[in-house]
Amino acid sequence: MKIQGVSHRSIEIIPGRKTVRILDQTVLPHALEWRELAGLADVVEAIKTMRVRGAPLIGATAAFGCFFALRDDPGDDMVARAYTELLATRPTAVNLRWALDRIRRVVVSQPPGARAEAAWAEAGAISEEDVRTNQAIGAHGLALLRGAARRKAPGSGPLQIMTHCNAGWLGCVDWGTALAPIYQAHDAGLEVHVWVSETRPRGQGASLTAWELGQHNVPHTLVVDNEAGHLAQRGLVDLMIVGADRVTARGDAANKIGTYLKALAARAHHLPFYVALPVSTIDWTMTDGIRDIPIEQRSGREVTHVAGIAGDGRREEVLITPAGTVARNDAFDVTPAEVITGLVTEHGVFEASAAGLGQLAEALGRTRPGTATT
Ligand code: MRU
Secondary structure, three states, X not given: OEEOOXXXXXXEEOOOOOOEEEEOOOOXXXXXXXXXXXXXXXXXXXXXXXXXXXXHHHHHHHHHHHHHHHHHOOOHHHHHHHHHXXXXXXXXXXXXXXXXXXXXXXXXXXXXXXXXXXXXXXXXXXXXXXXXXXXXXXXXXXHHHHHHHXXXXXXXXXXXXXXXXXXXXXXXXXXXXXXHHHHHHXXXXXXXXXXXXXXXXXXXXXXXXXXXXXXXXXXXXXXXOOHHHHHHHOOOOOEEEEOOOEEEOOOOEEEEOOHHHHHHHHHHOOOOEEEEOOHHHEEOOOOOHHHHOOOOEOOOHHHHEEEEEOOOOOEEEEEOOOOOOOOOOEOEEEEOHHHOOEEEEOOXXXXXXXXXXXXXXXXXXXXXXXXXXX
């Protein structure tokens, strides 16, 4: 996707060097800062502090982290240490484990001297695949958007789409998951307008999705998270589409806190609610997402304080509660399969149910969910 008209990815290989740079998402949209990652510790820090975030991007970045670790020490102990340290950075997005498993599978079959090279090649492959995968998600999602646009009353304006958090190219290597169909629709001349929900407490909608859509000239309006019910009730939303951090074998979907309430609003007003995801976001080992998906608990300070840019251009963080207020900060919630209209994947759109995921598993040549482990 483009920044000021120039094509970029959220993680880029620095030409001629075996290293990568990331767009620091903690300072967007107020500053555009590329940061070079040069070692395992840099990658761990970048994921933990959310300089990089979004399920697919966390996985791709961690894969490069394995390369850095093995370049410095290709022994078995380091293979295990890199895996453990990176896996512990964030608990909910299963793409992290998926990418680490992939790298580990490749490197353990190599002699130590060949491991770093093998990890570099595999991390590059994960990144490239992510781009193609999201393009395919975009194409399948575009068909849904076209269908929804056809069902609208003639002359009733653009297709009104609501999204939450940032499931755009900043959360992936390129394109995005939930935003990929929107970009493709806009590029194809379909008239769309996006309701961008702020996404308290970290504000990924306000700071990242609004910025991304603006860079691509996609019409959008920022709303507070609590607008979803009101807008749906007034007939101002045609469809909702969000990303995911982990989807179980029966179709329960963990995504940014607030997703579940949007799905309930969609259900109450008979609106389609889609979850867009790559197959790497499916945890085939899990069925009951409400019971079993680990939900990241973040610092209450993210709730009690708000950060932004002051009039003089300085970044400021201000307290918005009585001093000492205790705040709980669940970073994700789980939307049960029964309120999801469909799962938009790179292989097509599937019902969010054990049967739907079973069909997907068959299309992938996997054993039926519940019987496989990775
Ligand atoms: O805490 P974050 O910003 O990493 O959460 C991101 C989300 O919830 C996204 O919707 C999800 O990871 C999909 S990104 C394509």
